[in-house]
Amino acid sequence: MTIEASTYKEVITEPSAYTKMINRRLFWLFLSLGLLLTLTLTDILVGPAFLNVFDVLDALMMARENTDPTVYVIVHSIRLPMTLMALIVGASLGIAGVQMQTILGNPLASPYTLGFSAAAGFGAALTIVFGIQLPYLPEFTVPVAAFLMACLACGLVYGFAHLRGVTAEIMILAGIATLFLFQSLQSLVQYMASPEVLQEIVFWLFGSMLKATWFSVSVSAGILLIAVIVLARNSWKLTALRLGDERARSLGVNVQHLRIKIFFVVSLLTAGAVAFVGTIGFIGLVAPHIARMLVGEDHRILMPLAGLMGALLMVGASIVSKLISPGYVVPIGIVTAVIGVPFLFSLILMRKKSHW
């Protein structure tokens, strides 16, 4: 049976302007995903030991019997955890940043500017200087201390906001005060440290994927997954919050409850990301802006794209950090801004619309 041309025209309807707009945004999402997959593979390939792309693919597909044992060990025990950690940490910081900026209504808000990363750094420095070690699990002492201190910073900001009112202004002020407090405490600990210990602290603070293990990858990935589920369930409410508190409340959003809930999720996400790899400040600020410029404010797409942008910047920085000086890996925290700033500047110059 054939369909007449005229009938066919009636069956196929033109997609609405809204659907076209969503499709354009999804295009950016899938393009970023494709780019991330390519960069992820490149990051696994790049390193002091030269690896063939086919060997790496074989090793990744778990074909142990067909793979050179050395390649298999390098890929599975060293490079894959490092690359996955870069990806997860980048995604966590990108998502944490976009949610911070949304709940606080401020383009400068990020996990770094509110003192969470500084608190994690102080926690790490404290354990390194005083040689504190967890019983039975000494290798997890620094991450646990960093995690707990980041949570304490979040508790401080929340406690202050709870006393004075959970508004964006109060939380930003409390966050900036927390940043200065933990930066000063961190400086004090560094001042007290011996030159050898100081070097260890500074290396931690730079942020490095060399600390990645399968355990840390699993913990950070688990936290990221839980956070994404909670945030996705609130994506329309978060979108409504971009109209301002009063309008969001008039649309039926319990703004105070939403702000507290997202704040805790973001704090956990940041603590889970920085505890294992050290302070990485730039991603949480810039990835959300890049994502917002590309797809606007709809959090169903903005949140995953901010995560992808964060992951892209981190994995890109990881590749560059291995290429700068052959045989030596420059700490990734140093490279992220160098990679991200030109990217952000070029986007600002290309886009005519204001995005904030």
Added chain:
Amino acid sequence: MFRISNLSVNYASHRVLENINASLKPGSFTALLGSNGTGKSTLLKAMAGLIPAKGSFYHSDHGELTPQKRGDLVAYMPQDAGATSSLTVIEVILLGRLRSLGMRVPECLQIEASESLASFGLKSLENRTLDEISGGQRQLVYLAQSLFRNPSILLLDEPTAALDLRHQLLVLDRVANHCHRNDTVAMAAMHDISLAAKHADRLICLSQGNIVADGVPEDVLTEPLIRELYGVEADIIKGTNGTLHITPLRAV
């Protein structure tokens, strides 16, 4: 019937509204008049459940209304149309039905939102962001969003403040028609007394947090009342079609 009983609101130790009682009929459009700072916006926010207030609210179809319940039944349009965002116009309209939105937006909802914009002459702005359109257009978008919610109670804070003359008339006609057709209780805080008298079924006048006059425009609007409310002398002229025209003459 929507009934407000013994409503009082305090800001710190300052009482803004005192013992407000009013019954509003479904399908009626009430204009709220009064000078700056008399509690018009506070009354609307208290009715919407956005600020803490003493008193009770009752709706004949929904019973006693808690602040949470009011959140579901009330569409409140705040005063400030200047607030911008990089959300697109169609997204702002869709947010009016926040509770119906999921990971996918149903096509019927997209069409309805689009039609709602078209009815305000805003179809061409659908994919523009709020910061790319004028203040007046933003006010129309927020009004379209409020009507898109299809609320039982519609509260508008100075809905025509940023609009040109033509749109002031069109918007108030639209609001009045919407509430007559859908049995919506509508209340709008307004500064233009002539516009209020032309479009509203009823006027409630506030002075220092109390209702000082309540009734149909012809009964309520008198020269002494305008002097008491605004501190101005005014001429009140009845037009050929029966509507009242208020011309302020001088401040007292």
